Amino acid sequence: MSADSTDDRLHDAGPAAGTSLTTETADDTGPSDSRWNAALQSILGGSVLVTVLAVVLALVACGILIAVTDPDVQAAAGYFFARPGDTLAAIGRSVGGAYASLFQGSIFNAGRPGFANQIVPLTQTIGYAVPLIAAGLGVAVSFRAGLFNIGGQGQILMGAAAAGWVGITVHLPAIVHIPLAILAGIAGGAIWAGIVGVLKARTGAHEVIVTIMLNYVALYLLSYMLRTQGLLQAPGSANPESAPTRNSAILPDLFGPRYGIDLGFVVAIIAVVAVWWLLNRSTLGFKFRTVGENPRAARVAGMSVQRLTVWSMVISGALVGIAGSYQVQGALTTGFTSNIDAGIGFDAITVALLGRSKPWGVFWAALLFGALKSGGYAMQAANGVPIDIVGVIQALIVLFIAAPPLVRAIFRIPQPGARRRTKRSRADRKAVAA
Secondary structure, three states: OOHHHHHHHHHHHHHHHHOOOOHHHHOOOOHHHHHHHHHHHHHHOOOHHHHHHHHHHHHHHHHHHHHHHOHHHHHHHOOOOOOHHHHHHHHHHHHHHHHHHHHHHHOOOOOOOOHHHHOHHHHHHHHHHHHHHHHHHHHHHHHHOOOOOOOHHHHHHHHHHHHHHHHHHOOOOHHHHHHHHHHHHHHHHHHHHHHHHHHHHHHOOOHHHHHHHHHHHHHHHHHHHHOOOOOOEOOOOOOOOEOOOOHHHOOOEOOOOOOOOEHHHHHHHHHHHHHHHHHHHOHHHHHHHHHHHOHHHHHHOOOOHHHHHHHHHHHHHHHHHHHHHHHHHOOOOOOOOOOOOOOHHHHHHHHHHHOOOOHHHHHHHHHHHHHHHHHHHHHHHHHOOOOHHHHHHHHHHHHHHOOHHHHHHHHOOOOOOHHHHHHHHHHHHHHHHO
């Protein structure tokens, strides 16, 4: 019997099997957790078409915002009824120019001499996407297990602290130093997320609250370490900043310093393949998916929900820790501060949602966000559009992804199975009439 068919049987058997549970085991999944889990499954259960249309809606909404705030559009709108063509032309120049600059700054710039220079924006996009891929995979694993890992920021900070300490204080050859620092970042993120898993499994504490609180703990703990000589503070410095990472721990460039791709991209690809195998081919991944779909059915099938909760958070934090180590082991010529996470921990949540918590979906979603970040600077420089518009696009993507019925209503897309139910109802009416 295949894992998917067994998964479907467990999912279908959940409510019926849950009636025979004892009070003690039923209390492990309360009404609040059930509502969170149902909301998560609803968001992740959307189709690829809805995801693409959510991105399109976000770009259209931001295009309207760009046009409304453009001075030329505002000036042409003053005599719109006299010459409406001028207003439409100004809108086209404003929005079209902004998105053209976004494309040129993130994918391909035909204005540069030589193909090698024209594809530099794409390599920079990949560089921005690498930590988002790793962190997004971590959040995706927790989502598939029915857990909301909102603690990406804290896990990145702890991963960066562990990787930074190894990268700064340890003297080793590069062939040993680089993987050791990565492993240290993995351990830092795994331990920090494992705390959440243990508290969730043993005490029933909600992972959303615990992860958010641990974000603050990690931030102030790292700040303390950066202000303390002998921990992470640079020797002889009074500023809360670490010493530079040793050259032996820096990730080497794959295609030279002109391009933004280093060994971290290879690590990210390996992580994507590993998570795909874990979730789709391994027994542990099947158990994660079963617990995420229906914890009661998983418990009836003999699975230890508490143990799987801990392991899912540990693996999730380990993947997020890779992003923390990448922030330290990238081409960082100076020391790092307490803002080393650069908002990646929260962007990873959006990436996981956009990718529907599927490994390759997360990969492409991270590339999209890397393109938005890379092209946003070009858009600001060429068109004067604030870089904050990229944050607006990301926020709108989350908004539309979290409301699939809204996207379907705007584009008049029927609900999944709606046509089948309509045919059944018609057949039933005919049978009753006969």
